[in-house]
Amino acid sequence: MKIRVGFGFDVHRLVPDRELWLGGIKLEHELGLLGHSDADVLIHAICDALLGAANMRDIGYHFPDTAGEFKNIDSKILLARTVKLIAGKGYTVGNIDATVCAERPKLKARIPEMQEVLADVIGIDVDDVSIKATTTEKLGFTGREEGISAYATVLIEKK
Ligand SMILES: [Zn+2]
Numbered sequence: 033m034k035i036r037v038g039f040g041f042d043v044h045r046l047v048p049d050r051e052l053w054l055g056g057i058k059l060e061h062e063l064g065l066l067g068h069s070d071a072d073v074l075i076h077a078i079c080d081a082l083l084g085a086a087n088m089r090d091i092g093y094h095f096p097d098t099a100g101e102f103k104n105i106d107s108k109i110l111l112a113r114t115v116k117l118i119a120g121k122g123y124t125v126g127n128i129d130a131t132v133c134a135e136r137p138k139l140k141a142r143i144p145e146m147q148e149v150l151a152d153v154i155g156i157d158v159d160d161v162s163i164k165a166t167t168t169e170k171l172g173f174t175g176r177e178e179g180i181s182a183y184a185t186v187l188i189e190k191k
Contacts, residue, residue: 033191035126038085040184042076046177054132054139054180055146055163056108056153061137065180068097072107074132074146074163077182079107079114082125085188086118108153115154118188126187127160134180139165 050064053072065071079091088094094117095102095110102110115125128150132139143163151158168175 033189035187035189036085036123038081038083038186038188040077040080040082040084040186041181042073042080042091043173043179043181044071044073044076045179052137053107054134055143056111056149057142057145059137059139059142063177069095069102069105069110070107073180074130074182074184075107075111075150077184078128078130078150078186079111081128081184081186082114082118082188085186086121086123088117088121108149111150111153122190123188124190125154125156125160126189127156127162128154128184128186129162129164130182130184131164131166132180132182133166133168133174135167135170135175135177 044065044067046063047066052059052061052064053070055074146163147158147161151161173179174181
């Protein structure tokens with residue numbers, strides 16, 4: 033069996049009058065993430081990690097923000113398509129470990145739901161999807177609540 037690791041990182045700006053989508057679910061918050069798609073920063077970091085592990089460029093390469101078909105698209109669709117892309121090279125997802133950096137809203141209570149949704153989209157066990165949340169101690173753009181960032185590490189395998 034061949035195994036490979038990948039790493040992904042993403043940032044989106046927080047703005048008024050946008051829904052906040054994170055980890056495939058909608059959160060109640062007075063601000064939302066700005067982007068061409070639904071701007072789900074956690075899913076985007078995971079997609080980039082998967083593409084990186086398979087050495088298949090990045091999310092912007094496959095799903096350009098100039099393409100009308102991706103306007104306000106549910107990022108779960110992009111994740112499902114990413115899983116298909118790496119399957120084209122013979123890879124399946126082993127496990128995911130991700131961290132979201134956000135000052136607010138508090139994510140702790142919603143993480144099990146995100147894990148379930150993402151595991152379902154990817155087609156792996158919930159136990160293979162780890163999502164961690166942290167603040168940045170009020171420092172930097174995440175600390176000032178100007179945006180949310182996410183990091184993801186993944187392992188993919190080919191039998
Ligand atoms: Zn993004």
